[in-house]
Amino acid sequence: MKIIIQRYNPETDRVPYDELFEIDDAQIQHDTMLLEVLLMLRENDSTLAFRSSCQEGVCGSDGMNVNGKNHLSCITPVSSLTQPITIRPLPGLPIIRDLIIDLNLFYQQYQSVKPYLQSEPLDSEHEHLQTPEQRAQLDGSYECILCACCSTSCPSFWWNPDQFAGPAALLAAQRFVIDSRDIKHIDRLQELDSPTKTFRCRHIQNCTDACPKGLNPSRAIQELKSIMVKELP
Ligand code: SF4
Ligand code: SF4
CATH class of the missing domain: 3.10.20.30 (Beta-grasp domain)
Incomplete structure (x- = not known):
């Protein structure tokens, strides 16, 4: 061989x-x-x-x-x-x-979308509850292993890795935007509403093609854009 x-x-x-x-x-x-x-x-x-x-x-x-x-x-x-x-x-x-x-830019973009739940403070007696349907909405969005195969196959990320968040970060952004427990929904959308950070995605789908976990970052970005168009002034 x-x-x-x-x-x-x-x-x-x-x-x-x-x-x-x-x-x-x-x-x-x-x-x-x-x-x-x-x-x-x-x-x-x-x-x-x-x-x-x-x-x-x-x-x-x-x-x-x-x-x-x-x-x-x-x-x-x-x-x-x-x-x-x-x-x-x-x-x-x-x-x-x-x-x-050197994956620093990739991780910086991931960090920039605040990839963690922002919710009401908990006390020891309560949990953040979701219905089975609300939980099921996250399927296909949370399984990312941050391998960078998607972002490094994306032409928009190649040309502007410091400006375009890239498919891995935007998949994470969509995962928290649609999480019923997150209370920063609108703040998240406003931060993502940028011609460079999000809208530079041209939906060529190299990212989806490359994902070894069978995820679909391109569809997640499309969903993110649709939510922005519907919910932001
Ligand atoms: S669909 Fe968007 S994020 Fe995915 S490769 Fe194409 S431009 Fe990049
Ligand atoms: S290729 Fe798939 S698993 Fe790897 S970072 Fe992108 S979305 Fe996550």
Whole structure:
């Protein structure tokens, strides 16, 4: 099996370059995941840098661009990929080293939408109640693992990562805007009502296509825009 990996060490390389790796096909089973292959390669080249943690598609740390599309390597079977497999860092954000990118802007955008419940203070005798229907409305909006596969596949985010919040942050924004327990509904909408922060989304749907959890950030952004149009003066 042939694998081309983009390498870059800012201390020694002026620009990124591609390196070809080969691995014996006998080491690959039908259900071998791409992350396992990367771990095998790192056994022989300890300088190969990438992030990984849970290896179960839950932590969201091993997002990378594989054959031109963003994937989580731990849940991507190599048998599903055409060869040679080409692996690059998630696009649009600065490279720290090899497949590791600087996610600061991504996290800043997430933080900017206040991704936490703002509700009436509780006392020890009460809970914030929801009907089953109100709770069900959050399905498809809360399961995000912040892998950044969506935002780094979004052209609007590539060109303006400091201004356009990006699909991951806007999915989180929509999740709290529609939460029946949140008391800052209108404040949230007013903060999001900006031609750059939200309305720069052109609904190309790269984000939805890239999401390894099967979420639909593009639809969430559309819903957010519709709520703004209906509820803001
Ligand atoms: S639908 Fe919007 S957020 Fe998703 S990729 Fe397109 S422009 Fe970006
Ligand atoms: S919406 Fe999907 S692709 Fe985007 S950060 Fe969340 S889990 Fe990853």
